[in-house]
Amino acid sequence: MKQQPKEHLKRSLGFGSAISIVIGTIIGSGIFFxxxxxxxxxxNSTLAIFAWILGGIITLAGGLTIAEIGAQMPYTGGLYIYIENIYGRIAGFLAGWMQIIVYGPAIIASVAGFMSILLTNFFGLGIEWRIPFAVSCIVLIGLMNLLENKISALFSVVTTLGKLIxxxxIIIFGLFWGNQNALGQTMTEINQSTGNxxxxxxxxxxxxxxxxLIANLGGEMKNPQKLLPKAIILGISAVLIIYTLITIGILRFLPAELIHQLGENxxxxxxxxxxxxIGGKLMSAGIIIxxxxxxxxxxxxxxxxxxxMAERKDIxxxxxxxxxxxxxxxxxNATIFVSILAFAMMLFFNPDRLSDLCVFTVYxxxxxxxxxIFILRKQNENRPFSTPLYPLVPIVAIAGGVFVLICELINDFHGVILFLGFVVLGLPIFYLVKRYYGEKI
Known part of the structure; x- marks a missing residue:
C-alpha cells in the first residue's frame, strides 16, 4: 500500500455526521424529478417501481463492495485513492481528474438545475430565472463550505432530518389517501425513443x-475503518426503502398518464x-431544503x-x-474551483442530460x-470489513455497472464521447504537471 501524504484536515466527523452525509447527499432531486x-x-408503473428497486440493489451491491475497499484505505480522496493503490498512479490520477473536471461539477450543476425548477415554480417566476437561482444556490452553499467542516456536517444533519418531513x-398521503393502483398503469401516448x-x-x-462521496471524507472521520462501511451500508439501505415507498406513494396519488404529462412539474x-x-408551498419548501x-x-x-490531488501536485x-x-x-480555493466548473456546466447542458452523463462517467x-476487490483479497487477508456474500455481491455490482455503461452508450453516444474526451484530456495535463515539478512517473 502506498504511503499517503501527511494530512491536515480535521478528524471531527462521527457516525451521526457520516450517515447524515450519506443519506443527505443521496436523497435530493433525483427521487422527485x-x-x-x-x-x-x-x-408502465410496475416496471418503473421495479427500476427503482433494481437501481437500489445495484447501488447497495456497489456500496458493500466499496465498503471493504474503503475500510482498508481510510484516506481523503476516496475513489481517487482506491484506484491508485490498486491499479497505479496514472489510473488513480484519471479517477481523480474525472471527478473534479466532469463528475463533480456536472452533478452539482444538475442538482442546482433541478432545484431552480422547483424554486421558479415556488415563486411563480419564468424559466429565465432558473440559471440565476441555480448559480445563487451554489454560491450560498459554497460560501458555507469555506467555513469549518463541522458547520457543513451540522447542516447535513439538519437538512437530512428536515427532508424526512x-x-x-408524500409516502403516508400517497399510500393511505391515493386512489390509484400503483401497479399496471400505462401511458396511452409515449415517445418510445425516450428509452427502455x-x-x-x-x-x-x-x-x-x-x-x-462519504469516502472522500475518510481523512476527516474519527474512526473511518468502522464508520465508513457502517455509514455506506445503512445509508444506502435506508434510501432504497424510502425511494420504493415514495415511488409507490406518488403512483397511488397521481395517474401515470398525468406524471408523464407534467414531467419536471x-x-x-x-x-x-x-x-x-399553503400546504403545497410548505411541502415544496421542504423539498427545496x-x-x-x-x-x-x-x-x-x-x-x-x-x-x-493538489497536495500531491497532480494538477x-x-x-x-x-x-x-x-x-x-x-x-x-478548491471549493471555488469546483463551483466555477459547475457554473460552466449549467450553461451548456440541461440537468436531465447532465445527470445521466455524470452517472455513466463515474461508473x-x-x-x-x-x-x-478481487485483487485486494489476494493481497490482504486481514481486513477491517469484509463484503458479505463474497463473491456474489461484487459480481452483482460489476454486472450492474456494465449494464449502466451499455445503456448510456446506446442512449447518448455523442454525450458519452464528449465526457470521456474530457477524462482522456487529463493524461497530457498530468505528464506536463509532473514534468514541471520534476517528478518521474
Whole structure:
C-alpha cells in the first residue's frame, strides 16, 4: 500500500455526521424529478417501481463492495485513492481528474438545475430565472463550505432530518389517501425513443448517486475503518426503502398518464394537489431544503478530492488549490474551483442530460474499483470489513455497472464521447504537471 501524504484536515466527523452525509447527499432531486423520465422509459408503473428497486440493489451491491475497499484505505480522496493503490498512479490520477473536471461539477450543476425548477415554480417566476437561482444556490452553499467542516456536517444533519418531513408526508398521503393502483398503469401516448427499461434503471441511479462521496471524507472521520462501511451500508439501505415507498406513494396519488404529462412539474403539482396551496408551498419548501442538503453534501466532498490531488501536485495550480483556511482548515480555493466548473456546466447542458452523463462517467471507474476487490483479497487477508456474500455481491455490482455503461452508450453516444474526451484530456495535463515539478512517473 502506498504511503499517503501527511494530512491536515480535521478528524471531527462521527457516525451521526457520516450517515447524515450519506443519506443527505443521496436523497435530493433525483427521487422527485426522475419519476417522469423513469416512468416514460420503463413504459408502465410496475416496471418503473421495479427500476427503482433494481437501481437500489445495484447501488447497495456497489456500496458493500466499496465498503471493504474503503475500510482498508481510510484516506481523503476516496475513489481517487482506491484506484491508485490498486491499479497505479496514472489510473488513480484519471479517477481523480474525472471527478473534479466532469463528475463533480456536472452533478452539482444538475442538482442546482433541478432545484431552480422547483424554486421558479415556488415563486411563480419564468424559466429565465432558473440559471440565476441555480448559480445563487451554489454560491450560498459554497460560501458555507469555506467555513469549518463541522458547520457543513451540522447542516447535513439538519437538512437530512428536515427532508424526512416532506418525504414522510408524500409516502403516508400517497399510500393511505391515493386512489390509484400503483401497479399496471400505462401511458396511452409515449415517445418510445425516450428509452427502455435499461435507461429507466440508469435514471434511478442518478437518484441513488452520491453514496460514495462519504469516502472522500475518510481523512476527516474519527474512526473511518468502522464508520465508513457502517455509514455506506445503512445509508444506502435506508434510501432504497424510502425511494420504493415514495415511488409507490406518488403512483397511488397521481395517474401515470398525468406524471408523464407534467414531467419536471410533477413534484410541485402533487404537493399542491395533496396539501392545498399553503400546504403545497410548505411541502415544496421542504423539498427545496432537502435538495440544499444534497447540494451541500456534494460541495463538501468534491473539493476534498481537488485538495487531495493538489497536495500531491497532480494538477495545475496545486499550491493554490491545496490551500486550507487557517482556522477552519477548509479547502477554500478548491471549493471555488469546483463551483466555477459547475457554473460552466449549467450553461451548456440541461440537468436531465447532465445527470445521466455524470452517472455513466463515474461508473466507468466504479467498475475498476469493483474488480479491485478481487485483487485486494489476494493481497490482504486481514481486513477491517469484509463484503458479505463474497463473491456474489461484487459480481452483482460489476454486472450492474456494465449494464449502466451499455445503456448510456446506446442512449447518448455523442454525450458519452464528449465526457470521456474530457477524462482522456487529463493524461497530457498530468505528464506536463509532473514534468514541471520534476517528478518521474
Amino acid at each position: 426522475k419519476q417522469g423520465s423513469v416512468l416514460d422509459s420503463a413504459g 416532506p418525504i414522510a408526508a 427499461f435499461g435507461v429507466a434503471v440508469l435514471a434511478t441511479l442518478f437518484g441513488y448517486d452520491g453514496w460514495i 410533477a413534484p410541485a403539482y402533487m404537493t399542491t394537489k395533496a396539501f392545498g396551496p 432537502s435538495m440544499l442538503g444534497t447540494l451541500n453534501g456534494k460541495m463538501l466532498t468534491f473539493p476534498r478530492i481537488v485538495f487531495a 495545475p495550480f496545486s499550491k493554490s488549490l491545496a490551500f486550507l483556511s487557517k482556522k477552519g482548515k477548509a479547502p477554500i 466507468c471507474f466504479y467498475l475498476l474499483a469493483f474488480f479491485g
